[in-house]
Amino acid sequence: MSDREQWDNSSEDSLFEAPPISEQERMIEAILFATAEPMTVRALNERIPHGCDASEALVHLRKRYAGRGVNVMKVGDAWAIRTASDMSFLMQKELVETRKLSRAAIETLAIIAYHQPVTRAEIEEIRGVSVSRGTVDQLIEMEWIRFGRRKLTPGRPVTFVVTQNFLDHFGLESARDLPGLKELRAAGLLESQPAIGPLTSETGEVEEMISEDQSELFED
Amino acid sequence: MSDREQWDNSSEDSLFEAPPISEQERMIEAILFATAEPMTVRALNERIPHGCDASEALVHLRKRYAGRGVNVMKVGDAWAIRTASDMSFLMQKELVETRKLSRAAIETLAIIAYHQPVTRAEIEEIRGVSVSRGTVDQLIEMEWIRFGRRKLTPGRPVTFVVTQNFLDHFGLESARDLPGLKELRAAGLLESQPAIGPLTSETGEVEEMISEDQSELFED
């Protein structure tokens, strides 16, 4: 409690030195343990006293929990504590029943994740069949995908991108860590070529944009 | 995962040696983290593989968390991981009760987002019912809408527009990224029958209004 008064009042903090990094680490630890949702560095910094640096504290904390029963995980630009995955056998009671996704939904999700931002027409071109209403609806409801920016192409179609919830669910630090992403890119399979043949979608002309837009998303 | 098979099947465990105490400690750590209530030693022992000793692992775990941001604490005759008492000041901001916006507020907000800048009279015309003062005040207080320019019409009524906070909350880059009616329908979000004549012909209208009438507002 004695510490408390010291860091409590952020308006007067500039008068004090920032607490030592070990203390900052404890604070981040307490906050991450208390919340179930991932927290951004920004949100963490807002919670801890002025002059503290959540990013630095997180580096220490992550190291401390490496190999423990719970780990500090990065989720997009946010952080969370999760149980180590080799402990799952202890958690039968905590198992969350997830809705079984259809093959179409799984493929659509993967296409959005690897090609984001991607339009419905582009998804259809890759799968060679039309995307059913329910599929996109379901993925939005699960909060695994959301609407992205509109494409700057005729018709200004909306795009889809994956969400932080998606990253959190699959334990990904960022969309760049998607399995096989590098290989796919090296093989040119994420570039879109103008489609020819019967599977060409009417909106085929939109595609020059993709690689450009995409780089933004996957770059730091 | 390789560990998993080793400790997995508790009925046959007597054939194996109990996992090392460090491993038992990890298990207790993961369980105390993930369970929704404090756990008694007995309940812990039921969860972990045969031959493990929760009491001993708890002693180690408790020591490990001594002086950290969270501690292993005894709650009645059960155990839990809790925020260290000197860290409680960090949790004050935590208690925010989140409630769903009322239907009236959501509809009003949607109209402002799709038709901005829009006057109160126009909102009422579109919704077909009057807009209560409280609804608008609430949306302003949430900083999701603000006053825009006055309309150059008799009475010079004030208009409403959505704010940057609104865009941030809904993960939109700009209000232009809101899907149009056609896209809502394609995503399966529109339940109504698409066949009504005027409806289909007007779907483009919304976007047109956004791109033209409001172009001033959306320009960078």
Next chain:
Amino acid sequence: MTELNSSMNETLDVGERLAAESLIVDVDGFEGPLDLLLSLSRTQKVDLLKISVLDLARQYLAFIDRAKELRIELAADYLVMAAWLAFLKSRLLLPPDPTEEGPSGEELAARLAFQLERLQAMRNVAAQLMARDQKGRDFFIRGIPEKLEMVRSVTYTASLLDLMQGYSRIRTKDEFRPFAMDRNNVFTMEEALTKMRGLIGSACDWTDLASYLPEDWRTDPVRRRAATSANFAASLELAKVGQIELRQSGTFKPIELKRRGD
């Protein structure tokens, strides 16, 4: 592929009948022509980029022919693909025509191979993705998120889905009508009545009906006309119920009104 070809020319024996049955199941089980092509391509057992598109086209066409022969209902897109592959086959077999516009047969074939490889790749990564450790199955969130006393505040929230559903609810509630303030210049008799009822109390003497026009309805001719007629109708109504008296000294002279003396 050769098997398929030859069997087509013979009458169907029992084994082929069975094979035909499985074909029916297969056509149902495929998610469109591209999916079918991908399955057929597996028989070639090579890298998808090195696949023989010509062979694949033959296989597909044979498959479609056989399906037709068995009178299996084929969706239009299977037939569109068949037509396109027949065209592609002829392009690949004939020497290139230098006067021909557009992509060559090889380019079209490479493009198709690319599409197949891309679809296969997406399926592979989709499987890899689903095989990852998943939240709530392989790793778990904090079971007791801390509930804290102190500052209690209420925030209201809504999701994008709520917003969009709210909007579509309004937009589809009744026939869509683009918004227009089309009653700008209409002054209704009800409005006039309400206004005048409030004013006639002080009309102890004869006053010109025109003086009852609301301030902002006087200058614009259209609005003035609308308000005048509404006021006139309202004054007739008030006279009828006996609240006022009306008089006019001659045609086109001002109409005057006065509270009915009681």
